[in-house]
Amino acid sequence: MLAGRTFGxxxxxxxxxxxxxxxxxxxxxxxxxxxxxxxxxxxEFTLLAGxxxxxxxxxxxxARLFIGGLRSFWVLLAITFLVQLLFTPGNDVLLALGPxxxxxxxxEAGSLIFVRLSLVILIASLLTLTTSPINxxxxxxxxxxxxxxxxxxxxxxxxxxxxxxRFVPILLTEADIIIKSQQSRGARLxxxxxxGRAKNLLPLFVPLFAGALRRAEExxxxxxxxxYRGGANRTRMNSLVFRLPDxxxxxxxxxxxxxxxxx
Amino acid sequence: MSIIKxxxxxxxxxxGTPFEVTSLxxxxxxxxxxxxxxxxxATGSGKSTLVQLFNGIMAPTRGNLQVCGVxxxxxxxRRELWRKVGLVFQQPEQQLFEETVYKDxxxxxxxxxxxxxEVEERVADALHLVGLEPDRVSDMSPFSLSGGIRRKxxxxxxxxxxxxxxxxxxxxxxxxxxSRRQLMERIDCLRKERGVTVxxxxxxxxxxxxxxxxxxxxxxGRLALEGSxxxxxxxxxxxxxxxxxxxxxxxxMLQLSANGKPVRTDILTTEDAVDEIARLLxxxxxxxxxxxxxxxxxx
Numbered sequence: 140m141l142a143g144r145t146f147g148x149x150x151x152x153x154x155x156x157x158x159x160x161x162x163x164x165x166x167x168x169x170x171x172x173x174x175x176x177x178x179x180x181x182x183e184f185t186l187l188a189g190x191x192x193x194x195x196x197x198x199x200x201x202a203r204l205f206i207g208g209l210r211s212f213w214v215l216l217a218i219t220f221l222v223q224l225l226f227t228p229g230n231d232v233l234l235a236l237g238p239x240x241x242x243x244x245x246x247e248a249g250s251l252i253f254v255r256l257s258l259v260i261l262i263a264s265l266l267t268l269t270t271s272p273i274n275x276x277x278x279x280x281x282x283x284x285x286x287x288x289x290x291x292x293x294x295x296x297x298x299x300x301x302x303x304x305r306f307v308p309i310l311l312t313e314a315d316i317i318i319k320s321q322q323s324r325g326a327r328l329x330x331x332x333x334x335g336r337a338k339n340l341l342p343l344f345v346p347l348f349a350g351a352l353r354r355a356e357e358x359x360x361x362x363x364x365x366x367y368r369g370g371a372n373r374t375r376m377n378s379l380v381f382r383l384p385d386x387x388x389x390x391x392x393x394x395x396x397x398x399x400x401x402x
Numbered sequence: 403m404s405i406i407k408x409x410x411x412x413x414x415x416x417x418g419t420p421f422e423v424t425s426l427x428x429x430x431x432x433x434x435x436x437x438x439x440x441x442x443x444a445t446g447s448g449k450s451t452l453v454q455l456f457n458g459i460m461a462p463t464r465g466n467l468q469v470c471g472v473x474x475x476x477x478x479x480r481r482e483l484w485r486k487v488g489l490v491f492q493q494p495e496q497q498l499f500e501e502t503v504y505k506d507x508x509x510x511x512x513x514x515x516x517x518x519x520e521v522e523e524r525v526a527d528a529l530h531l532v533g534l535e536p537d538r539v540s541d542m543s544p545f546s547l548s549g550g551i552r553r554k555x556x557x558x559x560x561x562x563x564x565x566x567x568x569x570x571x572x573x574x575x576x577x578x579x580x581s582r583r584q585l586m587e588r589i590d591c592l593r594k595e596r597g598v599t600v601x602x603x604x605x606x607x608x609x610x611x612x613x614x615x616x617x618x619x620x621x622x623g624r625l626a627l628e629g630s631x632x633x634x635x636x637x638x639x640x641x642x643x644x645x646x647x648x649x650x651x652x653x654x655m656l657q658l659s660a661n662g663k664p665v666r667t668d669i670l671t672t673e674d675a676v677d678e679i680a681r682l683l684x685x686x687x688x689x690x691x692x693x694x695x696x697x698x699x700x701x
Contacts, residue, residue, distance in 0.1 A: 313496075319459045320491045321499075323484045324559060325513030342509070345499035349545065 149271050154199035155384065157269045161278025163385035167194075168266045170392035174399035175258045183399060184254055190395065191261055198269050208264040209257060216256055224249035272304035281379055295369045302358070310351060317346050405567060405599050406433040406456055411465035413451050413623075425451040426462070427623045433601060433616075435566075438593055440610040440631070441603045443620030444645030449603045450492065452620070453569045456601065458483030470566055485514065488565035492572050494556035498544040503529075503555050504536075506544055510563045528562035529555075531588050533581070550577055557585070561592075568592065569601040574609065586613055607649040611635060611670040619644060632668055651675040658682075 151157075156164070171194075175187050195205060209216075227249070229242025267275070280297035287293050318328060321342040328339055413426040426448045433439045441449045455462050456469055458480035467474040470486040491497065500506035507528055511521040526536040532554040544552055557573060568589065574582040590613055592598045604610055610617055611631050619627040619634060621644035627634050634641070638648045638656060648656070654675060655667045665682055669675050 316491060317497050319454065320489070320494065320497045323457050323459060323487075323489045323491075324510035324563065325484055326509070327513075342497075342499045346497050350496055 148267070150200055150204065150268050151271070152199060152269065154197060154269070156194060156198040156265070158384075159388060160379055160381055160385040161270050161274045162282055162379060163381065163388050164266055164270055165275075165278050165282060167388050167392040168262050170396040171262050172259050174396050175255055175262070178255075178399050179251075184258075187395075187399075188254070188258060191258055191265075194265055195261070198265060200268055204268060205261055205264060208268075209260055212256070212260055216253060219256060220249045220253045223252050273301055276301045276304070277375065277377075277379060292369075294373065298369055306351070306354070309354070310347065313350055314343065314347055317343055403435045404432040405435040405470055406431075406601075407466075407468040408432070408455075409466040411452070411455065411462045411467055413448075413455065413460070414463045415451075417463060425623055426455075429465070429620075429623075429625050431618055431625060431628060433599060435599055436593065436597045438590065438600045438602070438613055438615045440614035440617040441601065441620065442605070442607070442610055442617060442646060443626075446622075447620040447644075448623040449620055450571055453489060453571055453601060453603055456567070456569055457487045457489040459489075484565075485563070486565055487567040487569060488560040488563045490557050490560045490568075490570045490573050492575070493553075494560070494573075495549055495552035498552060498556055498559075501543060502541050503534075503544055503547075504540040506555060507559045507562050510559055514563065524562045524564065525558075528558035531561050531592070532558045533584050533588070534558065550581060553577060554581070554585075564596075565598070567599045567601065569603075571603045572605065573602070575605065582609070607635070607647060608651075611649040611651070619646065621645075631670055635670065636668065 159167075171187065171190065175184075178184055178187060195202070224241055224245045225239055227242060227245035229240075229244030231243035232240050233243055233246065234241040270278070276297045279300075280293055283291070283293045283296075321328065326339065326342050328343060409430050411426055411429040412424070415421075415423045415425055429448075429452065441452065443449050451460075454460055455467055455474065458469065458472070458474055461475055461477065461480060469483060472479045472483055472486070474480050474483070498506050500509065504525055507525045508521050511524045516524070525540075529536040529539065534551065534554055539547070539551070539555070544555055547555070553573075553576070557570075560568070570589070573589075574585055577585065586609060589600055589602075593600050602610070602614065614631050616629065617631055617634055618625060619641065626644050627637065627640065635648045635652045638652065641648060647653070649670065651669055651672055651674070652667070655665050655669050655678065658665045658679075659667050663682060664685075665678050669678055
């Protein structure tokens with residue numbers, strides 16, 4: 140019921156984009172996202188959209204997944220588009236409905252923000268769809284490693300993120316079972332007013348939190364039993380290595396970013 | 403009269419996504435009113451999905467399912483099916499949420515809209531059924547109890563609904579031997595006294611052999627075998643091929659028979675096995691007597 144609906148959930152694969160180093164992917168995605176945000180001419184957007192399509196093609200994932208990702212943000216997209224459309228002051232009025240005025244500038248600004256947001260969502264989902272959470276956090280840890288010198292516990296933060304991500308599907312499955320079992324005792328989980336609804340959710344949240352706390356405790360004991368110590372001198376089973384494709388992707392992304400910033 | 407009738411049931415999880423899993427394929431079976439029906443199968447064979455369909459929590463992807471005269475494909479009717487079919491999930495002790503045992507067991511009866519007096523009566527009755535003393539546990543917090551007692555409280559919460567059909571998904575897994583036997587005895591009692599239809603999912607072949615009147619074997623979402631425990635446990639080769647095994651008693655008789663001992667192999671319960679082995683021993687004693695007589699005569 141709840142499983143399999145998370146936005147941008149990792150889909151295992153063996154495409155060119157899947158095999159890239161997570162650090163290269165993070166750099167690439169960030170560079171393109173920043174370029175999309177600072178771009179302001181239509182031909183720049185066309186180029187960036189083309190590049191995004193190319194990367195999506197290289198991921199060898201069905202387009203359906205990306206469209207589904209966009210669809211889960213449709214409320215945000217629609218609201219930002221409408222706000223820009225209706226509240227941008229402009230002289231060239233195309234349409235007037237009572238107090239609402241749609242100007243040419245408004246239409247342009249609305250379309251611009253729509254394309255911008257859509258591209259950012261697409262490129263971000265490309266990262267999470269092709270990178271396992273463990274790899275992603277390993278990449279981020281490595282990128283932020285220099286911050287360790289100024290006292291930021293990067294390893295611990297990365298470990299916390301990995302564990303949190305690891306538990307999302309487990310908790311979703313557990314919530315699904317609890318919902319089903321309370322429904323089979325006649326629970327109405329989504330009816331009633333605000334207070335009633337909150338009260339109706341207790342049969343779901345009490346066992347869910349109790350389970351999460353129990354799991355956390357068990358995990359802590361299991362980690363300590365294996366002598367886990369975070370921080371200094373930990374090696375990885377799969378250490379990250381830059382290869383030629385990674386260098387190429389990073390170079391292209393940085394060139395795109397420089398182009399967008401310069402033009 | 404059949405109380406559950408399934409025709410060509412197929413269930414697919416997350417259909418149309420990369421995570422699509424076909425859990426049940428073309429299952430057809432009938433469960434009669436008042437019978438003790440067991441479902442067995444290796445892990446991942448679709449047992450839990452099937453029992454969740456019986457309870458109306460999910461609708462099958464394809465196929466017909468009638469439960470207590472209700473067509474499960476009708477979503478409005480399906481949502482009310484919990485009044486007629488009680489379902490005890492796997493590890494139900496993880497679904498307790500109220501502050502006291504009493505309130506948790508009363509949750510279902512209150513949702514049924516019963517009066518305070520009726521709820522009270524049902525809670526006490528249900529706690530008795532699972533072997534707990536209502537006066538002692540009613541005011542305790544479920545979170546302060548041991549796992550086994552919490553399991554019993556959770557089962558009582560479903561028993562208190564007084565449903566026509568009772569579906570139990572591995573209810574005795576993790577319980578101590580005495581509690582196991584007591585629980586199964588009491589559930590069978592409910593069946594005999596109140597005519598409740600019992601559907602049991604279990605990994606214990608001994609339990610199935612002891613209690614079930616009929617049983618079905620699932621293998622990778624398909625119905626592999628259906629029949630009485632006696633018929634099915636006679637097909638030990640087929641059972642092993644789907645990742646299951648025969649009860650210890652059957653195994654013992656099969657091995658004795660394979661070693662040339664003249665025993666019956668259609669034995670399910672320990673009591674019958676004891677009788678059969680006693681008979682065998684008596685017979686071999688007699689043979690020995692005859693043999694020794696023969697030898698003395700020879701001398």
